[in-house]
Amino acid sequence: xxxxxxxxxxxxxxxxxxxxxxxxxxxxxxxxxxxxxxxxxxxxxxxxxxxxxxxxxxxxxxxxxxxxxxxxxxxxxxxxxxxxxxxxxxxxxxxxxxxxxxxxxxxxxxxxxxxxxxxxxxxxxxxxxxxxxxxxxxxxxxxxxxxxxxxxxxxxxxxxxxxxxxxxxxxxxxxxxxxxxxxxxxxxxxxxxxxxxxxxxxxxxxxxxxxxxxxxxxxxxxx
Amino acid sequence: xxxxxxxxxxxxxxxxxxxxxxxxxxxxxxxxxxxxxxxxxxxxxxxxxxxxxxxxxxxxxxxxxxxxxxxxxxxxxxxxxxxxxxxxxxxxxxxxxxxxxxxxxxxxxxxxxxxxxxxxxxxxxxxxxxxxxxxxxxxxxxxxxxxxxxxxxxxxxxxxxxxxxxxxxxxxxxxxxxxxxxxxxxxxxxxxxxxxxxxxxxxxxxxxxxxxxxxxxxxxxxxxxxxxxxxxxxxxxxxxxxxxxxx
Amino acid sequence: xxxxxxxxxxxxxxxxxxxxxxxxxxxxxxxxxxxxxxxxxxxxxxxxxxxxxxx
Numbered sequence: 001x002x003x004x005x006x007x008x009x010x011x012x013x014x015x016x017x018x019x020x021x022x023x024x025x026x027x028x029x030x031x032x033x034x035x036x037x038x039x040x041x042x043x044x045x046x047x048x049x050x051x052x053x054x055x056x057x058x059x060x061x062x063x064x065x066x067x068x069x070x071x072x073x074x075x076x077x078x079x080x081x082x083x084x085x086x087x088x089x090x091x092x093x094x095x096x097x098x099x100x101x102x103x104x105x106x107x108x109x110x111x112x113x114x115x116x117x118x119x120x121x122x123x124x125x126x127x128x129x130x131x132x133x134x135x136x137x138x139x140x141x142x143x144x145x146x147x148x149x150x151x152x153x154x155x156x157x158x159x160x161x162x163x164x165x166x167x168x169x170x171x172x173x174x175x176x177x178x179x180x181x182x183x184x185x186x187x188x189x190x191x192x193x194x195x196x197x198x199x200x201x202x203x204x205x206x207x208x209x210x211x212x213x214x215x216x217x218x219x220x221x222x223x
Numbered sequence: 224x225x226x227x228x229x230x231x232x233x234x235x236x237x238x239x240x241x242x243x244x245x246x247x248x249x250x251x252x253x254x255x256x257x258x259x260x261x262x263x264x265x266x267x268x269x270x271x272x273x274x275x276x277x278x279x280x281x282x283x284x285x286x287x288x289x290x291x292x293x294x295x296x297x298x299x300x301x302x303x304x305x306x307x308x309x310x311x312x313x314x315x316x317x318x319x320x321x322x323x324x325x326x327x328x329x330x331x332x333x334x335x336x337x338x339x340x341x342x343x344x345x346x347x348x349x350x351x352x353x354x355x356x357x358x359x360x361x362x363x364x365x366x367x368x369x370x371x372x373x374x375x376x377x378x379x380x381x382x383x384x385x386x387x388x389x390x391x392x393x394x395x396x397x398x399x400x401x402x403x404x405x406x407x408x409x410x411x412x413x414x415x416x417x418x419x420x421x422x423x424x425x426x427x428x429x430x431x432x433x434x435x436x437x438x439x440x441x442x443x444x445x446x447x448x449x450x451x452x453x454x455x456x457x458x459x460x461x462x463x464x465x466x467x468x469x470x
Numbered sequence: 471x472x473x474x475x476x477x478x479x480x481x482x483x484x485x486x487x488x489x490x491x492x493x494x495x496x497x498x499x500x501x502x503x504x505x506x507x508x509x510x511x512x513x514x515x516x517x518x519x520x521x522x523x524x525x
Binding site: 275 | 484486490491493494502505508513520
């Protein structure tokens with residue numbers, strides 16, 4: 001089993017680096033969306049600071065959705081997805097590896113970039129570690145839930161809008177917890193409660209989402 | 224326990240015949256309950272001492288909200304039945320119930336907003352209940368959109384079933400986080416329904432309205448399901464004979 | 471509730487109450503009438519198809 005996990009991971013890694021655009025575009029999108037807000041509402045620091053947690057989180061949600069759209073598509077089109085479904089190895093485990101790899105390429109990158117955007121949006125330095133921590137706990141949830149949507153829409157060409165429509169309501173608890181933690185940090189209050197709740201949701205997503213993703217893929221492939 | 228009822232549900236024709244016999248009863252009951260309930264609620268129930276007569280909107284808002292929420296649960300149950308027992312009727316039920324549930328959510332939101340104007344002064348506030356209802360509406364849209372996007376009927380049924388189950392698992396998480404978000408941002412919680420303090424003259428008509436809404440929901444659902452069954456089995460003899468008799 | 475005017479006015483909240491009830495009535499009716507109309511359409515289509523077959 002460990003060998004399969006490692007092999008899959010290496011495959012995803014190699015494939016990902018063949019198309020660097022797919023990795024960079026969501027991050028550029030993230031940066032763009034964050035930059036739109038000061039342009040829209042004016043550069044006044046106190047206003048930016050109050051909006052910053054929400055803006056960064058919403059931008060992260062949207063960027064994750066964008067990057068997830070093609071998660072299974074290329075595998076579906078060339079038939080390797082069918083092989084995965086038919087293989088004797090547990091499909092749930094294989095998708096978990098795929099999604100976690102995807103998270104490393106997207107969510108983790110956002111965790112590293114977000115403090116920079118936080119600074120640009122006038123967030124105080126002391127709150128930036130909280131931002132990074134909440135994103136670190138939250139982005140895996142976003143990747144896992146989004147992958148459920150990607151699996152259900154795997155054969156469709158309708159694109160990212162349908163995926164967003166399906167998954168954004170499910171993102172709302174993560175959004176509330178993440179921004180709640182940031183607001184608490186900005187007021188100098190402890191964030192352990194939020195971090196623990198995010199951790200709970202992350203564990204829940206880690207255990208349950210692969211089952212739903214596998215079910216969705218089986219349905220899509222069986223057509 | 225006699226499971227033959229459950230297995231008979233696998234036959235569309237059996238469902239069509241049985242539902243045809245039940246439909247008039249549900250319709251009559253629904254109309255009667257709504258008529259009595261609304262007349263009672265509009266004219267004979269006492270006014271709320273704080274909200275005056277606008278309180279009477281509760282007789283629509285609460286039943287619609289109940290139906291909206293339980294309909295989504297029903298979608299998840301239908302999804303489980305469809306995936307586990309591969310019962311086509313469960314697919315039909317899921318597909319037909321989703322739009323009705325969405326309409327009920329819309330009514331709940333609209334009446335909630337209209338009620339808000341005389342009560343809070345604005346048409347919309349982001350309080351926990353209205354926000355949860357809005358998210359529920361989005362969840363319904365998701366199921367309807369996914370169902371329509373997939374052209375293969377079986378795949379569409381299975382995909383929406385999975386989505387309904389995923390959505391239902393998330394609903395408690397969403398409700399809890401929205402409630403909590405609301406307490407963070409609004410010190411004064413506006414209660415849309417005053418639950419325990421309701422005297423009997425106020426909640427009896429409410430009960431009638433809730434039952435009436437459920438009855439009419441069943442009527443609409445059965446009508447849509449019968450139509451869908453007729454469409455799907457259009458090439459069979461029993462459907463052709465039925466359609467001939469109806470024309 | 472003595473007069474019709476009083477009934478309609480609902481202590482100043484008339485427009486809210488009545489618009490809510492009216493919208494709900496429309497939605498409920500829509501959800502019952504629309505399947506019924508679609509069924510009529512199906513029956514008519516089938517009748518047309520049968521006539522074409524006979525010909």
